[in-house]
Amino acid sequence: MAEVDKMKLAKTEFKFVCDMFENRHWTYDKDEDALSISSAVNGEDIPMPIDIRVDAERQLVMMYSSMPFDIPEDMRIPMAVAVACANCGIVDGGFDYDVEDGHLVFRITASFKESLLSRQVFDYMIDAALSIVDSYNDKFLFVVEGKLKIDQITKFIK
Numbered sequence: 001m002a003e004v005d006k007m008k009l010a011k012t013e014f015k016f017v018c019d020m021f022e023n024r025h026w027t028y029d030k031d032e033d034a035l036s037i038s039s040a041v042n043g044e045d046i047p048m049p050i051d052i053r054v055d056a057e058r059q060l061v062m063m064y065s066s067m068p069f070d071i072p073e074d075m076r077i078p079m080a081v082a083v084a085c086a087n088c089g090i091v092d093g094g095f096d097y098d099v100e101d102g103h104l105v106f107r108i109t110a111s112f113k114e115s116l117l118s119r120q121v122f123d124y125m126i127d128a129a130l131s132i133v134d135s136y137n138d139k140f141l142f143v144v145e146g147k148l149k150i151d152q153i154t155k156f157i158k
Helices: 003-023 073-088 119-146 150-157
Strands: 029-031 036-042 047-055 060-066 094-098 103-111
Touching: 003 036, 003 047, 003 119, 047 119, 060 119, 073 094, 073 119, 073 150, 103 119, 119 150
Parallel strands: none
Antiparallel strands: 029 036, 036 047, 047 060, 060 103, 094 103
């Protein structure tokens, strides 16, 4: 597929994502050159940042939600256990965790390779992601603050 066609598809997908935010009456920042959007949503307990990127080359829409707290070095291995337990029960998307720097983010993607995704796909992506993040972000924070033992973490996350 020609680069021009890939970029045209990517810009169309980007417009669909922007339309979704508009339809929900959510505030957001967009970078049309980078095909990216940043926003935040209030969950039940912890705010959830949202970053969406449209990758023209790989023909992907990627949504990320980083945990808004630091994971101290002494809690990075226990957090790895918590993330592994959480990921076992997630059907779509998953938590990406860098044990070296403690960065924890939820990621969900959809491919628009040689096609267009419907607006319903973007609604699903954001609804699924926010539901999952809202279910786990407070548990992850409790793991960090609670200094739970490994066996306690596995029971708590499941």
